[in-house]
Amino acid sequence: MDSSFKPKPLLNKSELRQIKRSKTRVEGKKVITDDVKKLKSLKVTPELSFQESIDYYKEPIWIEYYIPKESRFAFETKYLFILLVDPQTTDEECDLARKEAQEKNEIVDVFGYMESHPDSIRLIEDSYHSTMSMHETIHHIYRNYKETGATEDLKTACYLTEALLKYEPTIAGLTYFRDYSIYNLNYWIRTLNRLKIDFALEDATVSLLIKRRNELWEIENREEDEDFDLLAALFFEQAFPNRGAGELSSDDMLLFE
Template identity: 45%
Template sequence: MLHQRRELATRGDLKRIQKAGVRHEGKKVVTDDVKKLKSLSVDPGIPDLDRIHYYIEPVRIEYYVPKDSRFVVETRYLFIPLIDPEPSERYPILNSYMEREKFFDIIEVVGEHSRYTTMILEAYHETFTMLENISRAVKDGRFNQESYRKAFYLTETMMKFEPTVASLEVLGDYISYNINWLIRRMNSLEMEFAASDDTIAYLIKRRNVRWEEKGLPEDERFEILAALFYDQAFPNRGLEFEEEDYFFDIFEKKSKY
């Protein structure tokens, strides 16, 4: 089921992430603990062929070297696995696109599924031009790969308008699937691109929800770098923790997300 998106990175994000995830080798990590931060590998050693299924975010590690009286900045790479929506009998159209590994083109859906045309047009009447531009950019990407970057940034913008009645009732979580599809396509083409901080936070959330649902083992390296990402991306959001904050249900073992 598609859920209402709440505001990303509310004021309790950092404290919740620090409380739940900032651990390495079984011990709590303080961001100025140089030895522990430096011990993190530059990347997690994912095989090259599998890297297309990850969004890769560089994370800065900065520390002070007293004997040289200077700061040193190093980079570690946060690999965020792309989590696609689970197939659902409720959303056969989305299932079909996922099975074919095809971009979910709403303009195409309108033409092929006329019984849903009215619902879709009403749901996206304010953003339909954007959907047309996304459709065109994905098609143009076959001849000019730079168009995929345009499609990606427009799709990020469309995320702000989801969910709609059409996506809840008929289309499913196509927007998450399309974001993942475009990341994989640009990865496979070895293109340089950068997702917005909100999109990265959303990808991290989807990863953590899946890990919790499946009971997968904790990844300390991931959790440390995710915490550092939030510290750098949202430095002024505050440290107060409240249960209603957006990331509360990511790490809480009793979450019912």
């Protein structure tokens, strides 16, 4: 790695200064707002119908803040609703399997793909030799769900799909099913939402969902959502409390109480 490389912090210097000045806390840690009224005014959940909420991942944000007049700490849970953004499809070969799956409202079944495309077996096995058992498990859970309606293993399929994100991109993925893992993850999230099955994703995965949502907002120049931005900032500070600390100068350290 280039020695000059410096990862971009999740929080910028201005936000870090705000954290140090703040009287508001998340899990005992200061967070990005010194306006307790603003924090308390955040809606617990946005105004969405059940059908609309299916297209969102819901992340709980635990908030603790101090009320000076009452000399006590208050504890609340708000929810960050993250719109699920599916990858775009093209007519390129690498998107055809995902395009077909999307049209049929199915997952991209990597293990099943080999059955119908025997010429792809060698490349897929070479690319997924260390994760083939995960793909096979997802394949059987999905088929069982479609054939019998059994839902007890759907969370397992979701978590395995989440784990597979870490193994992409692969040669087979880039050749036959580009971006299949995020597409499949969105599929499982929507399915679990529709069935009202509770589940929770890793912080790194939630960060990815936030990033994809924010990229869509930027590309389409959508109106900013201050409540979402604040809750997202609270999530990052809670999930990654030490990120960005390296950006502080010695003067910034004086802001610590």
